[in-house]
Every structure is written in C-alpha cells, then in structure tokens.
Amino acid sequence: MDPATSRFIERFGLLFEQEGFPRIAGRVTAYLLVSPGARSLDEIAEALAVSKASVSTDARRLEAKGLIARTSRPGDRRDYYEFAPDGFRTTLQSRLDVTRRFGALLADARQLPLESDDARTRVNEWSDFNTAMTESLAVLLERWSARDKSHLETPA
DSSP states (O other): OOHHHHHHHHHHHHHHHHTTSOHHHHHHHHHHHHSSSOEEHHHHHHHHTSOHHHHHHHHHHHHHHTSEEEEEETTEEEEEEEEOTTHHHHHHHHHHHHHHHHHHHHHHHHTSOOSOHHHHHHHHHHHHHHHHHHHHHHHHHHHHHHOOOGGGSOOO
C-alpha cells in the first residue's frame, strides 16, 4: 500500500476513534472505501497489519451499521467484505433514527417538573435544536436518495 493511502486509512481510524468507535473499525472502513472490490478477512488483516480476529469483530460491527457488506465467491467458503453500495444513505438513516429517538427523550424532559428556569431553558433549547437537526437530516436524506447519479457511472 502506498504511503498516502496508508496515512489516509490511519487518519480515518483516528476520526472513528474520536467518535467513540474502535480505531480498527475506521481503518477497515477506509480500507474498503478505497479498495477495488471485496476483500477477505485475511486480506484486510494483512493490509492493515492487525489480527484477523480484530478485523472479524469490527467487520461484524460495521456490517450491522450498514457501512460494509459481506459477500461470497462461488466455490470459496471465506467471507468477503466491501464498502456497502448504499453505505452513505444507510449511515444517514441511522443518524436520523438516533436523532428522532433522542427527540422523544427530550420531549419527555420537557414534561418533567424542573426546579429552575435555567434547567427549563436548557431542555427547551436542546429540544428545539434537536428538532431542527432532525428536520435537516430528513431533508438531506430525501435529497440524497433522490439525487442524480449519472455522474457516478463509469464510461463503457
């Protein structure tokens, strides 16, 4: 792997780590994002210089989140992974779902017998912000799903 790609993959891992995910999950995601075609667990582990067990654990986590997809090859018993074809939309939908659930919690907080105006202001402001973010994510998801994809097609 060339040094620029290696640095990109490591930076991606660090970003994932800052967001509360294992660094290797970010590295696996980045590797599959820039790799041509599906890769086996062995190939991913070798390319990233990590254990196959670690890759397997994080591959399952990433698959559950919709970022990567498991595939197979005829006559080969191994699992292969690739960046999910609709990973961006799936990730956005997941974020929207979490934001909506958080909004329901904040709606409950608005019903609490809060003892101070400061607390009531914080709850209301956070709830209002969450509502605006939920609405914005819903619009973004709609636009992303309806976008023109013709510029992505590879010429024949």
